[in-house]
Amino acid sequence: MKLRYFAWVRERVGRDEEEIDLPDGVADIAGLMAWLAGRDEGYAAAFAEPDVIRAALDQTHVDHDASLAGSREVAFFPPMTGG
């Protein structure tokens, strides 16, 4: 599964994308964020306040309880500030 990061999530994680094998027991966006937060200090800083983070599955906005099953690409980013 491909993970992508944007804006300050990207800066804190220290990379813009990576491929991972989804660990057993991680089924949804919230679970994936909790697992990522435990990887190192950068990930911990990026996902310290998971409620703030927005997520997309295959380039469509989703809530944190969305199932990861069948998705190829997950993206994490702060609330959007375009326009």
Place this chain on the structure above:
Amino acid sequence: MKPWNPHIRVQAEPFDAAHESQILTAGRKDVGAVVTFTGLCRDEGGRLAALELEHYPGMAEAEISRIAGQAKERWPLLGLTAIHRTGRIAPGEPIVLVVTASAHRKAAFEAAEFLMDFLKTRAPFWKKEHHKDGASGEWVDARDADDDAAGRW
């Protein structure tokens, strides 16, 4: 009404609002109203050197298309253009353009405002400030007022 598709572009280059507006009306006589909105980069009282616009390629275009599709379903529009720039943008330069065309003004006004409210809260773009003193500044915080504006629709 003839079938038509919104014009959606995400690009680094500047755009010409007048030209984009003319494209929507060229050669037709059914359009009675065109609303053009341009969002510009402010200098925030002189302290800002530039904004850096990051985006999620692919999803940015897809999300703007989804928002445009909703506007098209909701109002009797005859044309719609949305352009969002990326990369480094200096104060005074344009960032975003929305053009809506309809037979009567109400649909064009409302659809343009709807598009901007949802572009700001749903399209995956993020602004970072670069300050005149050379400091790479902060990521711009999302404003509750923008969520409130989108929520009223």
